[in-house]
Amino acid sequence: MNKKLVVGWFSFTCCEDSTILFTELLNDHYDTWKKLVEFRYLKALKTKNSLEGLDVAFVEGAISSPTQEKRVREIRENAKYVVAVGACAVTGRPSATRNDFVDKDITDKIQWYFDHFDYSKKVLKLDEVIKVDDIIGGCPMDKNIFLSTLEKYLKLFKIISDA
Amino acid sequence: MHSGDITIDDITKVEGSACLSVKVANDQVSDLKFIIKDYRRFYTRAVRGKPALTAPSFLSRICGTCSVAHLFASIEAVEKSQGMAVSEQTKILRRLAYDGLMLRDHALHLYFFVLPDILGVDSILDIPDNVNNLGHQLLHDSFYIKRLGSEITDVVIGAAIHAPYPSVGGFLKLPDPGKFPDLITRLENLRPQILRGIKTFFDWKETLVRNSDYLCLRNDKSYDFLEGEIVNSNGKRVPEEKFPEFLDSVVIPYSESEGYVFSDTHEDYLVGSLARINLNRDLLNPKTVADIKDFLTVFPSNNIYHNNLAQAIEMLHCLDDAVEILKNLKISEEKPVRNSPRAGTGVGVVEAPRGTLYHKAAVDDKGMVADYEVIVPTSQNQINIENDLKKYFNDNLGKDEENLRLEAEKIIRAYDPCMSCATNFLKIDWSRA
Numbered sequence: 001m002n003k004k005l006v007v008g009w010f011s012f013t014c015c016e017d018s019t020i021l022f023t024e025l026l027n028d029h030y031d032t033w034k035k036l037v038e039f040r041y042l043k044a045l046k047t048k049n050s051l052e053g054l055d056v057a058f059v060e061g062a063i064s065s066p067t068q069e070k071r072v073r074e075i076r077e078n079a080k081y082v083v084a085v086g087a088c089a090v091t092g093r094p095s096a097t098r099n100d101f102v103d104k105d106i107t108d109k110i111q112w113y114f115d116h117f118d119y120s121k122k123v124l125k126l127d128e129v130i131k132v133d134d135i136i137g138g139c140p141m142d143k144n145i146f147l148s149t150l151e152k153y154l155k156l157f158k159i160i161s162d163a
Numbered sequence: 164m165h166s167g168d169i170t171i172d173d174i175t176k177v178e179g180s181a182c183l184s185v186k187v188a189n190d191q192v193s194d195l196k197f198i199i200k201d202y203r204r205f206y207t208r209a210v211r212g213k214p215a216l217t218a219p220s221f222l223s224r225i226c227g228t229c230s231v232a233h234l235f236a237s238i239e240a241v242e243k244s245q246g247m248a249v250s251e252q253t254k255i256l257r258r259l260a261y262d263g264l265m266l267r268d269h270a271l272h273l274y275f276f277v278l279p280d281i282l283g284v285d286s287i288l289d290i291p292d293n294v295n296n297l298g299h300q301l302l303h304d305s306f307y308i309k310r311l312g313s314e315i316t317d318v319v320i321g322a323a324i325h326a327p328y329p330s331v332g333g334f335l336k337l338p339d340p341g342k343f344p345d346l347i348t349r350l351e352n353l354r355p356q357i358l359r360g361i362k363t364f365f366d367w368k369e370t371l372v373r374n375s376d377y378l379c380l381r382n383d384k385s386y387d388f389l390e391g392e393i394v395n396s397n398g399k400r401v402p403e404e405k406f407p408e409f410l411d412s413v414v415i416p417y418s419e420s421e422g423y424v425f426s427d428t429h430e431d432y433l434v435g436s437l438a439r440i441n442l443n444r445d446l447l448n449p450k451t452v453a454d455i456k457d458f459l460t461v462f463p464s465n466n467i468y469h470n471n472l473a474q475a476i477e478m479l480h481c482l483d484d485a486v487e488i489l490k491n492l493k494i495s496e497e498k499p500v501r502n503s504p505r506a507g508t509g510v511g512v513v514e515a516p517r518g519t520l521y522h523k524a525a526v527d528d529k530g531m532v533a534d535y536e537v538i539v540p541t542s543q544n545q546i547n548i549e550n551d552l553k554k555y556f557n558d559n560l561g562k563d564e565e566n567l568r569l570e571a572e573k574i575i576r577a578y579d580p581c582m583s584c585a586t587n588f589l590k591i592d593w594s595r596a
Contacts, residue, residue: 097204
């Protein structure tokens with residue numbers, strides 16, 4: 001069996017629009033990617049997932065909680081390269097809009113959620129938590145930059161020719 | 164038979180949106196929690212003080228897969244707050260775009276998430292690369308369906324996700340009619356594939372019957388996702404503005420989302436395709452009905468798995484509806500309606516792919532958002548999902564743990580909750596007392 005690029009795809013706080021766009025890209029690239037890429041972690045599509053030995057982790061969404069921070073550090077430890085995908089991962093926005101709230105914005109209802117779940121004080125973009133090797137901006141991600149980034153790693157790991 | 168507690172836990176899967184916890188005592192479920200775990204972004208608070216004209220684009224970011232539903236519900240809410248009437252062309256273009264949304268969104272759910280359950284494989288990535296294999300054919304059907312759904316939205320509203328052309332009052336850019344003939348031809352050629360999908364979901368004999376209460380939008384003139392009144396299976400009917408009167412909000416302390424029950428009976432209820440087909444199937448496109456008479460005989464249905472069949476039927480309806488619109492649509496140049504700002508409140512209710520979606524905008528006399536509320540379908544289905552799971556576990560505790568886990572996921576998936584919930588959301592850690 002030919003070597004494949006081992007990829008993980010992860011979503012944190014966001015609307016998951018880049019995941020949806022990724023599933024749209026499968027309309028055209030499924031047959032090719034199936035030969036070249038092992039999607040080892042892709043909960044949008046798979047029940048059986050593993051973090052181990054990822055070549056590239058694509059991470060969508062901003063980081064809203066200590067639990068998410070811990071998780072994304074775990075991903076970093078298991079991935080040779082990490083790519084921030086979409087506006088929320090790259091800039092924090094719009095998911096980080098609550099960072100602009102002043103006291104009067106924190107209603108009792110919002111405070112109830114802060115008190116009952118482990119929200120961080122500030123929503124963070126991905127590179128405020130872990131080292132990020134590449135970014136794919138856009139809301140949703142720019143599909144052409146995603147395709148060129150994937151191609152870059154396919155070449156880097158010698159899955160396809162660099163010629 | 165399990166004699167002690169069972170824990171189904173998803174705590175370590177933070178990217179997942181939901182998890183399930185089940186406790187068993189005396190061979191019965193003593194406690195079951197379906198927990199939505201997406202962290203809130205508080206967009207309805209963040210939009211306050213912002214120009215109402217910009218609210219729809221911002222609030223479409225609530226959801227990636229049904230952003231068009233949030234966009235259109237928000238536009239409707241702001242338009243009504245301003246007493247703004249839009250043109251018939253605007254209404255028909257929104258309807259056409261919505262057909263595209265439904266095709267893409269339903270196909271994603273049915274083929275990418277549910278089809279592997281039917282085929283007995285983990286994921287679409289495990290479907291054999293054999294053109295004669297039915298799973299392979301269905302998967303590749305889905306690529307065409309999704310692509311055409313997206314192309315309709317690309318042509319009409321500029322994108323399938325966070326579309327740029329729709330605006331309060333109309334469209335910032337109108338579609339190029341030169342692209343309609345090709346879309347018509349390709350949509351008409353797609354009917355056999357969608358009919359193959361409908362038969363597949365009809366033939367899938369999974370069954371879970373419990374609830375019999377439903378709610379959706381109904382427009383007596385046509386099968387409409389955007390306009391109508393709210394009806395429920397108890398015969399109650401109210402205008403969109405009174406939608407909250409149907410509901411009592413329920414705080415679910417372990418979940419990031421509140422739940423809802425009917426305000427009069429305090430019963431849980433279901434929104435989504437099953438509700439729509441149960442209550443509105445008399446309004447489906449005649450061409451659709453002509454080709455699926457046998458499949459419609461199962462409705463009204465209380466089998467939650469028939470939500471999948473109902474979605475497949477809606478795909479054919481949307482295809483036929485889109486073809487009709489595209490064949491008859493003549494585009495006239497027009498600009499979005501713009502009024503001087505006024506203080507007011509407006510409600511927009513639409514049928515999102517996964518159920519009834521409510522936006523309410525209060526706008527001040529400067530045209531700024533003073534208050535905003537949203538009620539989403541998955542919140543409304545939350546208690547129903549939990550009660551279905553209680554029934555399932557109580558009836559099936561004799562089954563092995565792996566089987567229970569897979570079946571529980573199938574039940575949740577049948578509701579088509581938002582994406583990461585619908586797919587592979589569980590990490591199971593079983594423990595017994």
